[in-house]
Amino acid sequence: MSTQNGHIDAAGKKMGMWFFLFTEILFFGGMFLLYSIYRYKYAQDFHNAAAEENIVLGTVNTAILLTSSLCIALSISAIRRGERYFSSWLQLVTIVMGVAFLVIKYFEWMAKIDIGIYPDSPVLLKMAAGEIIFFGLYYVMTGLHGLHVLVGCVVIAFMMRFTMRQTIHRGNVARLENTGLYWHFVDIVWIYLYPLFYLIT
Amino acid sequence: MAQMNETPEGASFYARTGRYRWAIVEWMMSTDHKRIGVMYLGALLSFFSVGVVLGFLIRLSLLSPGWLVDAQTYNEFFTLHGVIQIFLFIIPGIPVAFGNIFLPILIGAQDVAFPKINRLSWWLYVTGALIILLSLFAKGSPPDTGWTFYAPYSIRTPANISTAVLGVFVLGFSSILTGLNFVTTIHRMRAPGMSWFRMPAFPWTLYATGWVQMLATPVLAITLLFIVLGRFFGVGFFDPDKGGDPILYEHLFWMYSHPAVYIMVLPAMGIISEIVPVFSRRALFGYVAVCMSALGIAIVGYAVWGHHMFTSGMSDTARVIFSFITFLVAVPSGVKIFNWVATLYKGSISLDAPLLFACSFIFTFSVGGLTGLIIGSLAPNLHLHGTYFIVGHFHYVMFGGAGISILAGLHYWFPKITGRMYSERYARIGWLNFFVGFHILYFSMFVLGFQGMPRRYFDYPPQYHTGHVVSTMGSWFLALGLVIIFGNLLYSIFRGQKAPADPWGGKTLEWTIPSPPRSENFREIPVITRGAYPYDEEEVRKTP
Numbered sequence: 001m002s003t004q005n006g007h008i009d010a011a012g013k014k015m016g017m018w019f020f021l022f023t024e025i026l027f028f029g030g031m032f033l034l035y036s037i038y039r040y041k042y043a044q045d046f047h048n049a050a051a052e053e054n055i056v057l058g059t060v061n062t063a064i065l066l067t068s069s070l071c072i073a074l075s076i077s078a079i080r081r082g083e084r085y086f087s088s089w090l091q092l093v094t095i096v097m098g099v100a101f102l103v104i105k106y107f108e109w110m111a112k113i114d115i116g117i118y119p120d121s122p123v124l125l126k127m128a129a130g131e132i133i134f135f136g137l138y139y140v141m142t143g144l145h146g147l148h149v150l151v152g153c154v155v156i157a158f159m160m161r162f163t164m165r166q167t168i169h170r171g172n173v174a175r176l177e178n179t180g181l182y183w184h185f186v187d188i189v190w191i192y193l194y195p196l197f198y199l200i201t
Numbered sequence: 202m203a204q205m206n207e208t209p210e211g212a213s214f215y216a217r218t219g220r221y222r223w224a225i226v227e228w229m230m231s232t233d234h235k236r237i238g239v240m241y242l243g244a245l246l247s248f249f250s251v252g253v254v255l256g257f258l259i260r261l262s263l264l265s266p267g268w269l270v271d272a273q274t275y276n277e278f279f280t281l282h283g284v285i286q287i288f289l290f291i292i293p294g295i296p297v298a299f300g301n302i303f304l305p306i307l308i309g310a311q312d313v314a315f316p317k318i319n320r321l322s323w324w325l326y327v328t329g330a331l332i333i334l335l336s337l338f339a340k341g342s343p344p345d346t347g348w349t350f351y352a353p354y355s356i357r358t359p360a361n362i363s364t365a366v367l368g369v370f371v372l373g374f375s376s377i378l379t380g381l382n383f384v385t386t387i388h389r390m391r392a393p394g395m396s397w398f399r400m401p402a403f404p405w406t407l408y409a410t411g412w413v414q415m416l417a418t419p420v421l422a423i424t425l426l427f428i429v430l431g432r433f434f435g436v437g438f439f440d441p442d443k444g445g446d447p448i449l450y451e452h453l454f455w456m457y458s459h460p461a462v463y464i465m466v467l468p469a470m471g472i473i474s475e476i477v478p479v480f481s482r483r484a485l486f487g488y489v490a491v492c493m494s495a496l497g498i499a500i501v502g503y504a505v506w507g508h509h510m511f512t513s514g515m516s517d518t519a520r521v522i523f524s525f526i527t528f529l530v531a532v533p534s535g536v537k538i539f540n541w542v543a544t545l546y547k548g549s550i551s552l553d554a555p556l557l558f559a560c561s562f563i564f565t566f567s568v569g570g571l572t573g574l575i576i577g578s579l580a581p582n583l584h585l586h587g588t589y590f591i592v593g594h595f596h597y598v599m600f601g602g603a604g605i606s607i608l609a610g611l612h613y614w615f616p617k618i619t620g621r622m623y624s625e626r627y628a629r630i631g632w633l634n635f636f637v638g639f640h641i642l643y644f645s646m647f648v649l650g651f652q653g654m655p656r657r658y659f660d661y662p663p664q665y666h667t668g669h670v671v672s673t674m675g676s677w678f679l680a681l682g683l684v685i686i687f688g689n690l691l692y693s694i695f696r697g698q699k700a701p702a703d704p705w706g707g708k709t710l711e712w713t714i715p716s717p718p719r720s721e722n723f724r725e726i727p728v729i730t731r732g733a734y735p736y737d738e739e740e741v742r743k744t745p
Contacts, residue, residue: 012314012389019381023419030423030453034438037449120435129444136436136443140427 010174017178021185024148028189031141035196038133045130050201052117053138054108058198061104062190065149068097069187072156072180079163082170088163091156094183098153105146109139138197145193148186155179213620213717229324232316233720237323238301239618244330245290245298246687252286253683255279260642260676263669266660275659276345277360281337283348288369289330291603292461295468296414297326297379299610300407302618304383306711306718307401309392309727314385318378325375332368336361347657349458352439352450356431363432366425373418373425376464380414383407392710394729398492401709401733402485405492406471409499413460413467417503421457424450448514455506463502465599466566467495469606470537473559476613477541479707480556481548484734487540494533501530508577512586520579527577534570538563553705554628558609561636565605569597572647590650596643608635608686615690616704620717621697623689631685638678645672708735 039046075090112135116123119136159179162168168176214235221227228236259278262269270278301319305312313319337343344365346355355362387408391400427450430436437443439450478485485491507515507523515523541563550556572594576582585591616622649668654661661669703712714722 009314009389012385015388016315016318016381016385019384019415023377023381023415026416027419027423030420033453034449037446038444041446042444119430119437125443132437133444136438139434140430140436 010172013174013178014181017181021181024185028141028144031137031144032192035137035141038130038137039196039200042128042130042133045128046134047201048128049131049134050197050199052112053198053201054111055198057104057108058194061101062194064097064101064104065187065190068094068101069184071097072183076173076176076180079168079173079176080170084163084166084169087176088160091160091163095153095156095160098149098156102146102149102153105142109142141193142197145186145189148189152179152183152186155182211719213715214720215717216720218720230320232312232320234301234305234312234316234319235718235722237319238298238303240323241293241301241326242298242618244326245294248285248289248330250687252282252290253680255282255285257676257680260673262659263661264673272659273342273345276657277343279657280344280347284333284344284365284369286599287348288372289333291465291599293326293372293376293379294465294603294607295472295610296383296407296410296464297322298607299403299472299614300379300383300410300468303614303711304386304404304407305390306714306722307404307709308387308390309395309710309723309729310386310390311722311726313382314389315382319382322375322378322382325371325378329368329371329375332371333365336364336368339364349454350425350428351454352428352431352447353441353445355428356437356440363429366428370422370425370429373422376414377418377422380411380418382411384411384415387411392726392729396729398489399729399732400492402474402488402491402495403468403471406467406474406495409495410464410467413464413499413502417457417460417464420453421461424453424457427453448510451510451513452506455509459506459509460499460502462598463498465603467498469562469603470495472606472610472613473541473562474537475707475709476555476559476609477544478734478736479613479705480553480559481545481550482706482736483544483548484732484736485540486543486546487536488732488734490536491540494536497533497536498530501526501533505530508582511579511582524577524579524582528574531570531574538567538570553612554623554625554632555609555613555705557629557632558605558612561632562602562605562609565597565601565639569594569601572597585650587655588650589646589654589656592656593643593646593650596646601639601643611690613705614711615693616700617711617716617718619694619697620700620715621693622700622704623693623697627685627689631682631689633682634678634685635682638675638680638682641675642672642679643675645669645675709733 071090071094075087075094078087078090112118117135118124119139124132124135156179159168159176162175214233217224218227221230228240231237255278258269259275259282262275262278301313339361342360344350344362345360346358346362350362350366355366387400387404427436427438431438431440435443437445439445439447441447474485474491505523505527507519508527511520511523541559545560572590576585576591576594612623612628645668649665649672650656652665652668654665654668700716702715704716705712710727711718713727
């Protein structure tokens with residue numbers, strides 16, 4: 001975006017990104033709303049169902065995602081100092097951590113599917129109503145969050161390319177900053193998902 | 202249309218740039234806000250015509266149930282009528298068409314803040330529309346749930362719900378991006394000197410609308426996604442068999458769809474606020490109050506969704522609170538109505554077609570708003586919920602509000618968009634037919650609803666026959682009016698007289714540039730030194 005006199009309006013770009021994040025918050029907000037209502041309705045079932053979750057993997061994932069958020073923040077500071085290579089390395093580390101998060105998530109999902117817990121499965125349908133809802137929410141919320149992580153990884157890959165080609169540089173960091181904002185948002189959503197699914201039991 | 206390419210001051214935005222071989226590719230790839238707006242306008246009016254034809258057939262079928270279509274087809278007709286008119290026409294409606302063409306011009310900018318995102322949201326709109334069309338012609342039957350897609354029926358019906366819902370999801374994305382774009386544009390792109398309170402009222406309402414688009418649409422997106430997940434993967438958030446709660450669907454749906462009503466009607470109010478001052482040669486009375494009331498409506502409108510569900514099962518406390526807040530919305534709406542009337546008062550009125558439509562808006566919207574209070578209060582609601590009274594009210598505010606204001610805007614900005622004038626005479630004849638037909642058609646619905654005729658029913662007992670016949674006859678006048686109105690406008694695109702830059706004596710920025718505008722709106726960015734409606738009031742009073 002450029003203003004009337006041809007300068008790039010970094011503040012305008014950032015404003016647009018914040019607006020986009022508002023819409024994302026409301027998107028996830030719909031899910032958190034369902035969660036809170038069903039948690040209230042089926043408190044005991046949620047407590048029982050959460051015992052199925054693998055708290056070790058969940059905690060490892062939380063640590064990975066938090067560290068990756070640190071990396072993207074550092075990469076922005078690096079590019080501000082003009083350290084192009086260091087910045088792209090940090091972006092690469094962020095992507096690797098994002099992928100690691102998804103791989104761990106994959107194993108978590110697979111472990112559950114192996115014992116027959118997935119939406120509409122015969123095993124799940126025999127469970128209590130609240131447990132059906134709990135696992136439904138688990139798959140939908142972590143699934144959509146995972147999708148956001150995946151999108152984030154792809155976007156950061158593009159940013160790496162831009163950084164190497166120097167279209168992102170000391171004087172023009174708006175795109176990388178916006179990517180960072182997005183990545184922090186994905187991180188923050190996980191910070192809420194973690195206690196709601198792993199720690200409530 | 203070759204004539205449209207040239208204006209006295211060089212090539213207009215219709216002229217080929219020569220960058221692409223095919224005109225259609227050139228237009229689809231264009232990031233010019235005016236081109237995008239014109240394409241939106243064409244698409245919207247096409248869908249509107251389809252929706253009108255479906256509505257016309259529904260009315261025709263109700264003359265004597267069964268003579269035209271069978272019950273299942275009837276269900277599909279009213280679902281499609283709703284889906285098309287709501288999601289493809291009236292929700293995107295004014296912002297994407299008139300907003301795109303005029304928002305940047307009105308605030309003195311060359312384009313919106315993110316032209317490429319603007320183009321992306323146009324592509325998404327086309328994609329969403331195509332997906333919805335696919336749900337009609339794909340294998341299986343078209344959606345038959347009504348436009349609200351209420352669970353659990355929408356999860357269980359064999360019709361093509363997933364496709365339709367996916368289309369609406371994509372349209373929602375388009376709507377979010379447009380809102381985001383406009384709000385950023387208004388924050389960042391105003392011309393020097395264009396302070397917030399020098400901005401015309403239309404951008405103000407687009408600003409309020411943009412926020413509603415951003416903050417309400419995602420809730421619909423996630424809700425519709427749940428429907429798709431329910432159908433494909435058996436996730437049962439709204440399925441009582443699996444511990445879900447269908448009432449929650451209604452809550453989430455209306456949490457978006459009530460604010461969506463303001464997405465439709467706020468910019469409509471903006472158009473009226475532009476037209477009334479120009480044709481009465483007076484500054485908009487209570488300008489600040491009009492602008493603030495747009496924000497007020499947007500904010501209060503978030504907290505009233507429960508009034509769609511008074512009979513669905515809610516606690517009494519919730520119902521009383523929702524009813525009370527519903528009444529609060531009437532306050533800022535009333536502020537606007539009074540301000541428009543006060544602007545007309547002692548003005549030098551020229552009753553041209555745009556003002557005719559604008560005044561019809563004020564009248565029909567008042568009827569729609571006041572009947573809204575009847576169904577917003579708890580006791581009458583229990584009687585009237587789910588009857589034709591709701592249908593009447595809904596069409597009075599949506600068609601009589603947002604729809605008429607689109608017609609008003611079309612007549613007001615037609616010379617600017619096409620560079621041609623239309624026949625005033627035929628515009629008035631069309632308006633008269635439309636206006637008379639409109640009230641016969643929808644007022645009889647109030648009567649029918651009060652007598653107890655339920656909405657969406659294919660058949661009815663004999664005592665409702667007279668009401669239905671009267672209503673259907675109204676639809677003929679209305680359709681005739683629309684044919685004359687659009688016939689006149691279409692004819693004028695090709696044969697109308699050349700329009701001057703400012704045919705109405707308007708004072709806002711779009712009237713300072715040629716009709717149709719050039720690709721770059723302004724040779725030099727204007728510097729704004731005064732408010733939006735600088736009419737000399739003393740001068741006006743002196744003229745007899």
